[in-house]
Amino acid sequence: MKAILVLNACANDYRIQSQFLAGFLQQRTKGVEADTAVVFHTQEADRAELLSSVPAKEAILICLTKARTETMLNQLEKLGFEQTDRVYLFAGNCFGSELAVRMGQRCGGTFLTGVDTVQCTKEGITVTKSVYSGHMEAEFALKRAPYCLSVSRSSAEPVMQKGPTAEILEEWTAREDTENDFSEDYTLIPGNEEKNLETAPFLLAAGSGAKNKEGIEAMAQAAEKMGAEFGVSRPVAMSAWAPMSCLIGVSGAMIKPEICIAAGVSGAPAFYAGIEKSGFIVSVNSDPRAPIHRKSDIAIVDDWHTVLKHLSDQFPKSL
The missing domain is CATH 3.40.50.620 (HUPs)
Structure with missing residues (x-):
């Protein structure tokens, strides 16, 4: 056909x-x-x-x-x-x-x-x-x-x-159509090009363990330094700590990067469904009983500040 x-x-x-x-x-x-x-x-x-x-x-x-x-x-x-x-x-x-x-x-x-x-x-x-x-x-x-x-x-x-x-x-x-009462004119204004989370090879996903907007911004800076795309869980997006375009999970982007670092994420099913197709998952959470640890390839039980600072200092911005 x-x-x-x-x-x-x-x-x-x-x-x-x-x-x-x-x-x-x-x-x-x-x-x-x-x-x-x-x-x-x-x-x-x-x-x-x-x-x-x-x-x-x-x-x-x-x-x-x-x-x-x-x-x-x-x-x-x-x-x-x-x-x-x-x-x-x-x-x-x-x-x-x-x-x-x-x-x-x-x-x-x-x-x-x-x-x-x-x-x-x-x-x-x-x-x-x-x-x-x-x-x-x-x-x-x-x-x-x-x-x-x-x-x-x-x-x-x-x-x-x-x-x-x-x-x-x-x-x-095309000739202009007759004016009507159900369509509106709009102008496309090019802005900063949004990166597509669904095709990112390397991604850092941040959760509510960041505690506040400043914590999320610190995570985003670490992601940029590592050369990773940045995404967030639903509680972070709903708290307006990050734009909705960064949302990962069943109500956001369903991603499949080669490497996914989930920092400060508890591992709720709705969120995990969005990252489960990742090639390799690293979880970072100070709670040893966080569900995300059981679903990760490597689980790091530590404060995300310490781990991401070390990674951002050592990780080359190459991916």
Whole structure:
């Protein structure tokens, strides 16, 4: 079955979207081939860079004067793809999930967000996705095309495009849609690039054993000195000692680094579910009976200040 990739280059994570969709196609699909990608972009975008990241043979470039999901939906509808038995694959972010749901509804097809696998069948497609906060996997048989799916960011390893750049099949600038009362204009302001915890090879996870915001900041500084990404448990995030983007666990990032240092973490099941796929776990907690120690490869019963100071002094910033 042919797949159509939908990429939003108006957002600053365009390259990440492309890499995750490429990895998903290679690792998590069966009987699905992407021959076309629809790339929404702004006038300032570098066309050569856009094409070099597309994980498909051909690309349709659509320039938007304003980054509106409503405009994107109208342009997708005009392409006429909804009349064919195909799969739309959207990136697993807020844009992709919204577009998948609204496109499936508008075209009278089937939509699902956060899918982990896709397999073609005689009657349609079968997809799987994590449910119940990642504790179970559900399988869905979809029989009504078009199939509009957003891809889970944790389902596959990202893959960089190494082949020839995509060829331009069509290219145009979208006309402004008629004003309505349910969409708003917004401007994407590039800020500091957020690092993706889900792909970090080395991570320091901090817990409420830090005691206060100053302790969390000290842990974050130690992580930076060691060259590690920094994440926190839910109590830390809910106390506003760290941003929610750092949250690890069933309600945050599900990580799988090569090395994970869990400092000041008790080891609650909801948190451990987020780090259990780590290659090697080091726990640091002054309580010898902390549950995290029983689930770690190495358990250090000591004050986190002492341990992290020693590590940050000795650990080269190379990972």
